[in-house]
Amino acid sequence: MNGAESLIQTLVDSGVEVCFTNPGTSEMHFVAALDEVEGMRCVLCLFEGVVSGAALGYAAMAEKPASTLLHLGPGLGNALANLHNARKGNLPIVNIVGDHATYHLQYDAPLTSDITGIAGPVSHWVHSSAAPADIARDAAEAVQQAGIGQIATLVLPADVSWSDNPSGAAAATRKVQPAPVAADKLHKAVEILRDDRPTVIMVGGRNVSEAQGVKLARLAAATGARLLTETFPVRIRRGAGTAVIDRLPYLAELAIDTLKGTERLILLGCASPVSFFAYPNVPSVLEPEGCDVYPLAGPNDDIDGALDSLLQAFAAGSEVVPLRELQVPPAPSGPLDANSAAQALAHYLPENAIVVDEGITSALACFPFTSAARAHDWINLAGGSIGFGLPAAVGAAIACPERKVICLEGDGSAMYTIQSLWTMARESLDVIVLLFNNRKYSILELEFARTGARGGKPGPKAASSLDIGNPDMDFASIAQGMGVPAVVANTAEDLNAALARGVAEAGPLLIDARVPPLQF
Amino acid sequence: MNGAESLIQTLVDSGVEVCFTNPGTSEMHFVAALDEVEGMRCVLCLFEGVVSGAALGYAAMAEKPASTLLHLGPGLGNALANLHNARKGNLPIVNIVGDHATYHLQYDAPLTSDITGIAGPVSHWVHSSAAPADIARDAAEAVQQAGIGQIATLVLPADVSWSDNPSGAAAATRKVQPAPVAADKLHKAVEILRDDRPTVIMVGGRNVSEAQGVKLARLAAATGARLLTETFPVRIRRGAGTAVIDRLPYLAELAIDTLKGTERLILLGCASPVSFFAYPNVPSVLEPEGCDVYPLAGPNDDIDGALDSLLQAFAAGSEVVPLRELQVPPAPSGPLDANSAAQALAHYLPENAIVVDEGITSALACFPFTSAARAHDWINLAGGSIGFGLPAAVGAAIACPERKVICLEGDGSAMYTIQSLWTMARESLDVIVLLFNNRKYSILELEFARTGARGGKPGPKAASSLDIGNPDMDFASIAQGMGVPAVVANTAEDLNAALARGVAEAGPLLIDARVPPLQF
The missing domain is CATH 3.40.50.970 (Thiamin diphosphate (ThDP)-binding fold, Pyr/PP domains)
Incomplete structure (x- = not known):
């Protein structure tokens, strides 16, 4: 088993079963290994921005990482914009970036570049494997780091890829779980929701599910809090059978208006709302001045568990709340707009x-x-x-x-x-x-x-x-x-x-x- | 005059007359300023890799920098691959990268990213303007840094762009000239060319001109040295009327064969030849073992001046050397291959x-x-x-x-x-x-x-x-x-x-x- 084969075996054994690829010469042993190791689906893309964007979409729906295969620093550069988008959405991706053979780097060949430098601004974890015996351990660590919401970038030098690796494969051992929300934070949230100052619960993150929506609607009914989603949650369940939750408008002026009068803002899975861009004479911060902001759960925390605890505190776990009733408009006619x-x-x-x-x-x-x-x-x-x-x-x-x-x-x-x-x-x-x-x-x-x-x-x-x-x-x-x-x-x-x-x-x-x- | 206007005026006054653009919201004041300041041609591209690649092609032919206008870190990321190519080709580019307003960065809005971190690996010079009064000086310095062969990246926060700048414009003052080659290096080269050990002169860099080719041919005729160009000089004059100079083959195996027997290698405008990629059992270095390598002039040095000095030393300035005679083949017929x-x-x-x-x-x-x-x-x-x-x-x-x-x-x-x-x-x-x-x-x-x-x-x-x-x-x-x-x-x-x-x-x-x- 060579380095590339042990890498792919490790990814597959760690549950990473899709690789979006745009390979070059330095990745040929990885490409060759796809036929030696079972279980990795390889999806060819003609540009690296497609590779990283596809990994983003996959992660959003599969709720686990895909891998990417990128050709040196410039290939990673082409992938950067959608890696940025994935990072902001707390979506997991495992990047495999081929590099020149370790001994070849000193010669500054045309495609030599500072790969880890390019990876840094969009990655939570960056590592270059120094030897074939390390690659399985490093790949398992990359999957672990990607976990539920990180970008992990593993640089694979060509000689590490092609050399024999007698140590074989490994696998990520711990399944990453959302972190439970601390009792004191929940307690504080209950306190806030108990008093009658105008309160908004804003939810967002990787997946605002149908179940979360229903729980939120029950909590709102029991406490009088208003519900909103952040402007652009990565993924949200909508339509017939889902709870009625508006979203915060994109335009800062409208968002400010929406939040007017709010004295408490509880955040679940999302950050405090800010203007997408700065504009002369428009505030960056969208909640009213003096509004208290309570970040109860981040995107990697156990939002469902936090909601269950809050519902329990308000004995509100089973109320019937109004859900969207199916309304399908007729097909339109006339001008297209x-x-x-x-x-x-x-x-x-x-x-x-x-x-x-x-x-x-x-x-x-x-x-x-x-x-x-x-x-x-x-x-x-x-x-x-x-x-x-x-x-x-x-x-x-x-x-x-x-x-x-x-x-x-x-x-x-x-x-x-x-x-x-x-x-x-x-x-x-x-x-x-x-x-x-x-x-x-x-x-x-x-x-x-x-x-x-x-x-x-x-x-x-x-x-x-x-x-x-x-x-x-x-x-x-x-x-x-x-x-x-x-x-x-x-x-x-x-x-x-x-x-x-x-x-x-x-x-x-x-x-x-x-x-x-x-x-x- | 606001910051953006003083920036554009400074670029124009420094001889930067073309801007390849793919702007976004944070660059709207720069875009607006294009109509307030005379002299900047604005070329819209639909993707930033086109922006940077166009700046590369412009620099290769105009022998001076164009500017680019890029939208925050992800826009710069999309431009990275062709900035890498320009950097490796020692071509000048002035990147203008819009950023959020300085006061807005603390809120980590969706498009906030580490712009200078992304710029670093492909730039020789990176700077973020802190205030409108700095922008003209910073832009002039960017043009100066781009000079004849560097990538200069200037980050322009939106508020620096839109705020009033009573200091007005500036201009790059010094015209960058190729550095003369030191006398002792020239002396050493003459010594090498005088003895009869097999010597190759390899030329490359930004522009292997017709005049350079003729000078090289004269030098070769006078000294018995062989001529080669590097595999991929950025630009070379070819065809009828030009000197006969082969290029080093791309394939390492063929390049090694071409250089076989060479005992001295004099480099003009290019680096010592190395294999494009590493391969198992193929050497990275292409010249024979024991071959002495003399880097006489780098890509930013005065190659023409160095050639003139060498020709003078060999009293070889005016020999008639064979030039390519026009040979136009007939139009082909039959299968296309x-x-x-x-x-x-x-x-x-x-x-x-x-x-x-x-x-x-x-x-x-x-x-x-x-x-x-x-x-x-x-x-x-x-x-x-x-x-x-x-x-x-x-x-x-x-x-x-x-x-x-x-x-x-x-x-x-x-x-x-x-x-x-x-x-x-x-x-x-x-x-x-x-x-x-x-x-x-x-x-x-x-x-x-x-x-x-x-x-x-x-x-x-x-x-x-x-x-x-x-x-x-x-x-x-x-x-x-x-x-x-x-x-x-x-x-x-x-x-x-x-x-x-x-x-x-x-x-x-x-x-x-x-x-x-x-x-x-």
Whole structure:
């Protein structure tokens, strides 16, 4: 068994069964080992931003890490943006980054770079294996470190990979469990919830589940607290049968308004809400001045256990609370725009779908329109770096092959990791890409106005920088070029037909939905 | 004048006149300032790897830096691979990376990241401006640091950008000149060239010019030394009228053979040759054991001056040396493959074209076939990270609008920065993309064999990781989707017609050349 084989065996034995790859020469022994060791599914991506974004989507749905295989420092660099997104979402990933042979590094060959330096800012744990006998132990430690919410990056020098490793494989031994919330913190929370000052419970994190929603609704009914989710929880169960919980708006001005009058803010799985960006004359902090903030449970803590304890304290474990009743709107007709597109989505959304939301402005209406649609999971962008949607849909579809994935995607954001489409085709993934093609960086038009730059009115050069028409992109053509069937939708009826087809058929379908930019 | 305006004014006054951009909210005041300050050409790219690759190509041809505008740490991350390539090629770039407002960083908003940490491994100089009054001085220093061959990264917090800066603009004052080579080093080189031990002069670096080639040929004629270029000099003048200089082969085994018997190796503008990757049982160092290596001039030293001194010492300044005579092969006919494609390129290559070479295996024959074609510049990948070709062609075309750019591109490598096509269309750039579509990571098949993994024979999973057919990509469709006219070439005649059209017409054209993989 060589180093690469013991590495893969260790990953498989530790429960890491998928590897999203974009390999190069220094990783050839790892690639070769995939045929020597059973149990690792290898998914080829044509760009490393797809690799890391797919690992993100996989982790969100599988609730365990996938591995990535990246080619030296530049390959890791290409993966950085979606590793940032995964890190901000507390999602686990095990990166394997090939490096030159240890003895070759001194010669500063063209692809030599400071891999651990590049990995540092996006990793919780970085390690370079020095010898073949270390690789199994190091890989087991990487899986352990990834645990439930960390990025672990293991650098694998080529000679460590190709040399014989008589020590064989190892395995991560401890299954990482969410940390229980301390009794004194729970006690304090009960105290807060007992008095009658206006209190908000805000929930977020890796997975706001159906059960969590119901527990929260019971707690709110028993205590009079208001419920909110953070703006972009990584994953949340929504639709028919789920509790009614609004989300904190994205726009700082609206978020501040939503939290007005709140005197206590209890946080479950999320951080204190802050403005996504800074703007002249808009506060960074969104809760009212003087509001007390109680971070009860972080994203890696036992949120369910904390909720059970609180419910027990209020003897509120079994009340019947109102849940969303299924409301499916009729299919829309007439012009295609953000609203009719959202209505069509709500009409056709199949039971237990996974929605990946990177539709930015054009998909704004999709969230409220689907609040009482057939039950589904909704995946948000936790780290703010666009280019996560298409690859996350790849990863979600690999994690949940029996479920339909619907990726709401903007034209601008799609272009960061457009290579994802090819992997959808290669792996016949059950993904509908609903691409809102409005020929603008529409969010930036809004943000330009919000920053007050140039009195909020872009001059010709600025306007040109926000306008991604000229030339218009034809996403149907791009998708077909990568092997994904695609249709153009110019009317609500077109979109209805396309969604009906996408839901009925297996495999990927891209819908190039030509919508006017949202007017703000 | 606000911080952003003084920054742009400073860049323009320091000779930085192009900005490749992919902005976000934190850069909106910079974008707004483009309309307030005269003289900065703003080129929008849809992905940051295009931004940095375009800056690379621009620097190679303009011999001065462009600026980039990148959105926070993740945007910089997306740019990293081509910044690595530029760094390895000693090319100057000034990166402007927007950050949150200084007072907002403490709140760890979703897009907060360690920007200077991410910048470090690819930058020679990194600085974050603390106040609007500093920005002009800092920007001038960034241009100074970029000088002739460095990556300078300036972080621009949003509040520094939007706040008033009563100090106004500044400008880089010193024009950076190549460092003269010390007399004792020149003296030593003369000594070496005087004796009759087998000596190789190897030249490389940012620009192996026509004049340098002639000087080298004279020096070789006068001293009996052999001439070689490094494997991948960033830029080299070739074709009719240029001196005859072979290049060191890429494959370590062939490079070792080429250097066999060499006792002295004089380096001009390049480092001592090493194997691109390490392989079991292949040496990392390519010159023979015991060969003395004399690094006479680095890439930032005055190579021309050093050559003049050596020629003077040998009284060899004016000999007539043989130069390549124009040899244009006839247009090919019949099947399209790597050889007939190379012949077609050599036939149609217009005078003073710029060839960007990322054709990997399929373009191997293009280099020898064009050695006596119409005179041209050839741009190589110095840093080894694929995805440089298409964006470098964008940058070269912006730098040299009067010249035809021909980008030799592999299908695999094209997909890393395929978004470049859109910028070619938007800016009506005079670029022919000759895309070799062989449906393989063909170089990796070769490298797999060279590493000896699994006895050199990929198993089914490994083979699948090297095969990017299934589904086949249709690059004509992809290009048209981004607004670039495209044709498919299945025969040599198809390619002839396409190249003739590309040379005759202005604006971009992609040729999807369906070639069989090279057999090794």
